[in-house]
Amino acid sequence: MISLEKIVALAKRRGIIYPGSDIYGGLANTYDYGPVGVEILRNIKDIWWKFFVQGIDNIVGLDASIISHQKLWQASGHTSGFADAMVDCKSCKSRFRADHLIENQKEDLNVEGQPEEKLSELIKKFHIKCPNCKKENWTSVRKFNLLFPVNLGIVEGDQSLAYLRGETAQGIFINFKNVVDSTRVKLPFGIAQIGKSFRNEITLGNFIFRTIEFEQGEIEYFFDPGQDTWEKIFETWKKTMWTFVTKQLSIDEKKLRWRKHSDEERSFYSTRTEDLEYQFPFGFKELWGLAYRTDYDLRQHMEASGEDLTIEDPAGGKRITPHVIEPAVGINRLLLMVLLDSYSEDGERVVLKLDPKIAAYKAAVFPLLANKPDLVKKARSIYDALKQDLNVVWDDRGNIGKRYFAQDEIGTPFCLTVDFQTLEDNTVTLRDRDSAKQERLKIPELQNTLKEKLR
Numbered sequence: 299m300i301s302l303e304k305i306v307a308l309a310k311r312r313g314i315i316y317p318g319s320d321i322y323g324g325l326a327n328t329y330d331y332g333p334v335g336v337e338i339l340r341n342i343k344d345i346w347w348k349f350f351v352q353g354i355d356n357i358v359g360l361d362a363s364i365i366s367h368q369k370l371w372q373a374s375g376h377t378s379g380f381a382d383a384m385v386d387c388k389s390c391k392s393r394f395r396a397d398h399l400i401e402n403q404k405e406d407l408n409v410e411g412q413p414e415e416k417l418s419e420l421i422k423k424f425h426i427k428c429p430n431c432k433k434e435n436w437t438s439v440r441k442f443n444l445l446f447p448v449n450l451g452i453v454e455g456d457q458s459l460a461y462l463r464g465e466t467a468q469g470i471f472i473n474f475k476n477v478v479d480s481t482r483v484k485l486p487f488g489i490a491q492i493g494k495s496f497r498n499e500i501t502l503g504n505f506i507f508r509t510i511e512f513e514q515g516e517i518e519y520f521f522d523p524g525q526d527t528w529e530k531i532f533e534t535w536k537k538t539m540w541t542f543v544t545k546q547l548s549i550d551e552k553k554l555r556w557r558k559h560s561d562e563e564r565s566f567y568s569t570r571t572e573d574l575e576y577q578f579p580f581g582f583k584e585l586w587g588l589a590y591r592t593d594y595d596l597r598q599h600m601e602a603s604g605e606d607l608t609i610e611d612p613a614g615g616k617r618i619t620p621h622v623i624e625p626a627v628g629i630n631r632l633l634l635m636v637l638l639d640s641y642s643e644d645g646e647r648v649v650l651k652l653d654p655k656i657a658a659y660k661a662a663v664f665p666l667l668a669n670k671p672d673l674v675k676k677a678r679s680i681y682d683a684l685k686q687d688l689n690v691v692w693d694d695r696g697n698i699g700k701r702y703f704a705q706d707e708i709g710t711p712f713c714l715t716v717d718f719q720t721l722e723d724n725t726v727t728l729r730d731r732d733s734a735k736q737e738r739l740k741i742p743e744l745q746n747t748l749k750e751k752l753r
């Protein structure tokens with residue numbers, strides 16, 4: 299299996315992902331996306347949005363604000379319950395998430411959701427050592443809230459406290475009534491959102507797998523439990539998520555699996571939670587969670603806000619509080635999976651075999667020599683024409699070999715070279731990323747051939 303270090307190095311070398319606050323020595327668990335990374339990230343979000351929001355008739359989109367009312371997070375249970383169990387090493391002062399610390403040294407255990415006392419007990423029982431200084435000198439395990447508080451300048455005292463959202467889901471629940479009242483939706487229907495969430499997490503440094511700021515793609519799928527059985531909807535969502543990952547993102551099925559949450563691990567309001575897991579270099583880990591949240595969230599917000607969040611049932615007549623099934627994914631985790639899954643080495647050559655839909659650039663255009671005006675002019679005209687409907691990139695630096703090398707490393711599916719023969723017969727070479735084979739194509743046929751190959 300490919301190591302995470304290789305991906306980290308490639309990401310920095312080729313403008314995909316840089317460490318956050320880099321010139322100031324970095325800020326732990328934050329990352330910046332470079333010119334190539336931002337394109338890939340946007341492509342993944344676009345594919346997600348097209349598939350779920352524009353592609354499924356009864357799902358609509360939303361973009362709620364990141365900073366939100368303190369009462370929202372009290373009602374949802376996050377100010378009291380959204381916490382990780384942490385433990386400090388008294389010798390070297392490093393801080394760890396207690397469940398991850400134990401699981402990393404006892405791989406067959408899953409202790410997520412266990413109470414603090416139990417985790418303290420397990421740390422003692424298994425003689426868990428500090429990964430940093432190798433000592434066994436722990437504080438007791440205690441809870442640490444993940445929400446980021448912010449203080450608003452325009453209001454006084456207690457009222458100034460708001461929070462950066464810890465999940466995008468709550469923005470959907472609090473807009474449930476707005477959406478129902480202002481659009482033509484009827485049960486069952488989904489509301490989807492992509493956006494940043496913030497969690498003050500203690501992380502293990504697995505690159506972008508777990509960061510304090512990240513993007514989520516969440517859907518709340520509302521239904522009437524009197525009309526539809528949750529089990530059926532749950533199964534349909536499992537299939538849809540699997541299809542998205544294997545067909546839309548072209549991920550290897552063998553690296554995916556479903557895992558059901560144990561009773562201890564599952565949130566108290568959820569009747570069933572299953573994770574779609576991917577085999578990362580550090581083990582099978584959650585990529586995408588699927589949870590049946592019942593009507594817990596809407597009821598909580600109804601009680602706290604005093605607003606009526608019920609809806610008329612589809613048969614007409616009585617008012618009901620819909621139940622909800624939630625598929626929730628981390629977009630940055632999708633990106634990490636995509637990079638790992640597409641990385642390949644062919645001798646010296648590193649190739650990101652990205653699905654063309656995901657690749658930052660669909661083709662690169664080169665003049666064979668940068669100092670021959672005829673070649674540059676011809677190549678420019680091809681580049682300008684293709685740019686009208688494809689994201690293409692220009693490169694005239696170094697020799698052709700180096701340019702191929704650089705494009706392979708960022709996963710550009712095709713390279714087009716204008717050479718001296720072009721000036722004679724109006725053809726260019728088209729080189730395929732995966733096979734490294736070249737063919738000559740007539741310029742007028744270029745656009746269509748490329749579109750065909752990229753499909």
Ligand code: ATP
Pocket residue numbers: 465497499506507508509510511512513514584585586587626627628629630631
């Ligand atoms: P985990 O168990 O990994 O902490 P979670 O169960 O708390 O995740 P959810 O609240 O269900 O996660 O969030 C939905 C998705 O958001 C997760 O499946 C994951 O892909 C992503 N996610 C959650 N926390 C982070 C994070 N700190 N950094 C990056 N992605 C995250």
